[in-house]
Amino acid sequence: MKTLYLLILGIGALISNCSSNTSIEETFMSIVNDCKEKESASDADVDVVINHEVPNSPTQNCLFACFYETLGVIQDGKMSIDSLKTVILAKFSGDGNAITTINGLIDECATLNGSDRCELAHNILECLNNGANKHGINKKQL
Template identity: 35%
Template sequence: MKVHAVFVSILIGLFSVSCNAELSEEMRILLKEKVDKCKTMEELSDVDVSRFFNGDAPETLKGKCLISCLQESVGLIKDGQVQSAAGFELGKMLFGDNENVLSMIKNVQDECATITDPDRCEMAFKRMSCAKETVQKHGLTPPREMI
């Protein structure tokens, strides 16, 4: 199964962790709605949004701001700080009390939560990249949406 380090982060920092499943249709719809809101808030281009949905790394600061906006919109980031409890709650909401998922969320948080950058968008991108690397290091395949 795939790991969704849910937008954690997508959704986080953008998606937390599952064990080898694609995002459900319901999650894709929710993600699309959140991306549409962030597109407006962050004044993103269609190219930035398209790159995100294709699983391509953002090429612009605005593209990185999409990640930040998504993390903030699901409560994973508040006032620039990772909200650990929100990550676990999001993981439980998406995948139930799956110990593998909760363990992976903990691994991601331990390895990535201390990443900082003065720019919120750069920081979100760095944390997302760290989450993806952490998931892969543990032998799991992140979803395409986890840039």
């Protein structure tokens, strides 16, 4: 459950209208279960996403695409840079230095595309992880 909470913070800050950690976890667990079912993913596939690893299979790519679509990061097959910023920056509210760094990192990913939603999700996560490494940020914070 702790790794699930870390993923919630990294991806699910968008769910900020939830008033408690429990409701955030419940909401996110609902997303996890829905996406796992929609994409016919295994528990091992979910673990890759929870650990913010770059997906290494089509199912994992599509599982992450489902997460991003649910959070509004992927809309109509394209990345919404504004939604990506909303999702990630909500966690860093009040930390001006982190917000500046994260904004720059996200802007580096602004021109991403993919041949389909699954490849786009893979490319987004790969870019975020590479940017996190470049800027000395723990990828699980994104």
